[in-house]
Amino acid sequence: xxxxxxxxxxxxxxxxxxxxxxxxxxxxxxxxxxxxxxxxxxxxxxxxxxxxxxxxxxxxxxxxxxxxxxxxxxxxxxxxxxxxxxxxxxxxxxxxxxxxxxxxxxxxxxxxxxxxxxxxxxxxxxxxxxxxxxxxxxxxxxxxxxxxxxxxxxxxxxxxxxxxxxxxxxxxxxxxxxxxxxxxxxxxxxxxxxxxxxxxxxxxxxxxxxxxxxxxxxxxxxxxxxxxxxxxxxxxxxxxxxxxxxxxxxxxxxxxxxxxxxxxxxxxxxxxxxxxxxxxxxxxxxxxxxxxxxxxxxxxxxxxxxxxxxxxxxxxxxxxxxxxxxxxxxxxxxxxxxxxxxxxxxxxxxxxxxxxxxx
Ligand SMILES: Cc1ncc(COP(=O)(O)O)c(C=O)c1O
Numbered sequence: 001x002x003x004x005x006x007x008x009x010x011x012x013x014x015x016x017x018x019x020x021x022x023x024x025x026x027x028x029x030x031x032x033x034x035x036x037x038x039x040x041x042x043x044x045x046x047x048x049x050x051x052x053x054x055x056x057x058x059x060x061x062x063x064x065x066x067x068x069x070x071x072x073x074x075x076x077x078x079x080x081x082x083x084x085x086x087x088x089x090x091x092x093x094x095x096x097x098x099x100x101x102x103x104x105x106x107x108x109x110x111x112x113x114x115x116x117x118x119x120x121x122x123x124x125x126x127x128x129x130x131x132x133x134x135x136x137x138x139x140x141x142x143x144x145x146x147x148x149x150x151x152x153x154x155x156x157x158x159x160x161x162x163x164x165x166x167x168x169x170x171x172x173x174x175x176x177x178x179x180x181x182x183x184x185x186x187x188x189x190x191x192x193x194x195x196x197x198x199x200x201x202x203x204x205x206x207x208x209x210x211x212x213x214x215x216x217x218x219x220x221x222x223x224x225x226x227x228x229x230x231x232x233x234x235x236x237x238x239x240x241x242x243x244x245x246x247x248x249x250x251x252x253x254x255x256x257x258x259x260x261x262x263x264x265x266x267x268x269x270x271x272x273x274x275x276x277x278x279x280x281x282x283x284x285x286x287x288x289x290x291x292x293x294x295x296x297x298x299x300x301x302x303x304x305x306x307x308x309x310x311x312x313x314x315x316x317x318x319x320x321x322x323x324x325x326x327x328x329x330x331x332x333x334x335x336x337x338x339x340x341x342x343x344x345x346x347x348x349x350x351x352x353x354x355x356x357x358x359x
Pocket of ligand 1: 033079159192193196210212214301317
């Protein structure tokens with residue numbers, strides 16, 4: 001028998017979360033963000049489940065090609081665009097859409113001898129200062145791009161830096177003002193909203209919304225839980241107790257002996273560690289569910305195991321079920337206790353964790 005850790009992927013929850021996106025952004029087209037193996041949920045299974053979506057976005061060219069090869073017919077946008085002329089040949093061949101965020105990409109595109117028209121999302125830097133052209137450069141770029149016979153539709157896009165923060169209206173408005181300078185001149189279709197903006201900033205919905213995290217059932221907002229937003233966890237990671245230990249007062253637990261028992265207590269050893277994707281920085285006190293009852297982690301997370309406090313937990317035995325995050329234990333709570341965010345936990349799920357899909 002293999003180790004008892006597994007990740008259940010609930011496809012009904014994924015469909016439900018898509019319906020929530022639709023409720024928020026009734027008049028926009030939806031581009032599901034499925035980069036990084038669909039945030040760890042499995043590229044192909046997520047793409048097939050979202051078969052009614054208007055488009056997909058990711059940034060790994062190989063993954064985009066894989067989607068085309070299994071017959072995914074919707075537009076697929078490469079969020080960082082292309083890095084070489086060879087990439088452009090693939091974009092052309094597989095009819096992929098591409099972000100353009102840098103003059104070098106425009107120069108490469110101008111030289112490219114295309115077979116078909118390529119649709120572009122021109123990324124404008126409105127204040128995040130990661131990818132994108134300044135608005136004035138953007139206007140020049142549009143002139144150049146419109147003169148290339150192999151350029152198809154052009155859509156303007158930008159990315160918002162603080163959409164998850166309810167106190168950041170000023171930052172959002174600054175970005176929107178910069179974006180509207182170019183939008184008002186060019187009158188092109190556009191895309192701005194990630195999950196947080198879909199929920200909190202309806203004025204950003206426009207032609208295309210780009211949800212990622214909310215599709216997977218985690219809250220994109222600092223101040224609201226997924227349950228409050230009616231989002232359902234798609235991924236539940238569970239395991240089992242594989243050993244029990246009885247501690248005396250002052251006994252220590254795990255590497256470095258960072259946890260010391262204040263009184264006699266029982267602890268359980270769970271088959272889950274940082275090599276499975278559980279965050280090593282999770283502190284003593286991080287919530288976990290054992291046998292349907294909430295308790296806490298004690299001591300350091302090891303590569304393959306972690307230890308849980310069984311004080312007050314009833315009917316425990318080797319083999320008792322454990323939930324690390326997902327159903328009944330929001331991933332955000334675990335992430336917070338480990339000083340990280342749900343996105344990182346999702347993406348860190350290791351390939352050695354077997355995946356069980358439910359419809
Ligand atoms: C350009 C872009 N749009 C949309 C998203 C989706 O963001 P979220 O997962 O917060 O909805 C991302 C994710 O990082 C992104 O990089």
